[in-house]
Amino acid sequence: MKIMDFLSKKAILPDLRMSKKEDVIKELVDSLVSAGDIEKSNRVRLIEALMERESLGSTAIGQGIAIPHAKSDCVSKLVGAFGLSKKGVDFDSLDGEPVYIFFLLVAPHDSAGSHLKALARISRLFRDKYFRDSLRGCEDDKGITRIISQEDEKF
Amino acid sequence: MxxxxxxxxxxxxxxxxxxxxxxxxxxxxxxxxxxxxxxxxDEVNGKSIMGILMLGAEKGSVIIIEAEGKDAQQAIKELEKIVESE
Structure with missing residues (x-):
């Protein structure tokens, strides 16, 4: 599975405006709504599901990365949004560090397998510091798409 | 050790x-x-979430946990519980 298979190209935010956990999640969900991946009528329900998942334990997995995720019947296949924060967001990460890179995932209820594969794929790419740093240096969505696609092709 | x-x-x-x-x-x-x-x-650091996630270990997959150090035995004992619980 490649990241570009599920990342919505129109839901890539190079400069997140918000700085609080719930606000960043809303900002990312809104990008999926604008991209047409999520119906506007499902917006609130999806945000609630994502926040509920956060309450079970932060999805900030270290190295400045968070992968907020939820299962929801408002999608028929796995879809993801991407965002960069220049100043960093306190996301209650286990290592106590702020989060700069966000990858939000929404999966249908029956997708345990593809969800796990997506998490694995994201982790495989993002554990490379050079890759993370190049992404953080991106100024626009095209640059982000280019760097992720290049990395995606490597393995 | x-x-x-x-x-x-x-x-x-x-x-x-x-x-x-x-x-x-x-x-x-x-x-x-x-x-x-x-x-x-794949071989990852067991103290990194990203490492563990990268393995994409689904139900039924086989993993090997290695511990090296004086509390290795106890570490394995506690870690295998997590992997083996449903």
């Missing part, structure tokens, strides 16, 4: 997804022992 390795079949219904991975790492970090987890050709 004690070195212990154990092969385990993942029993979690949804595999080692984000929450069990976080729990695994939390437990692993209680120990001084160096902890490594292997699946096929």
């Amino acid at each position: 004690t070195k212990v390795a154990k092969q385990i079949v993942v029993q979690k219904k949804e595999g080692l997804h984000a929450r069990p991975a976080a729990l695994f790492v939390q437990i692993a970090n209680k120990f001084d022992a160096k902890i490594t987890v292997k699946r096929d050709a």
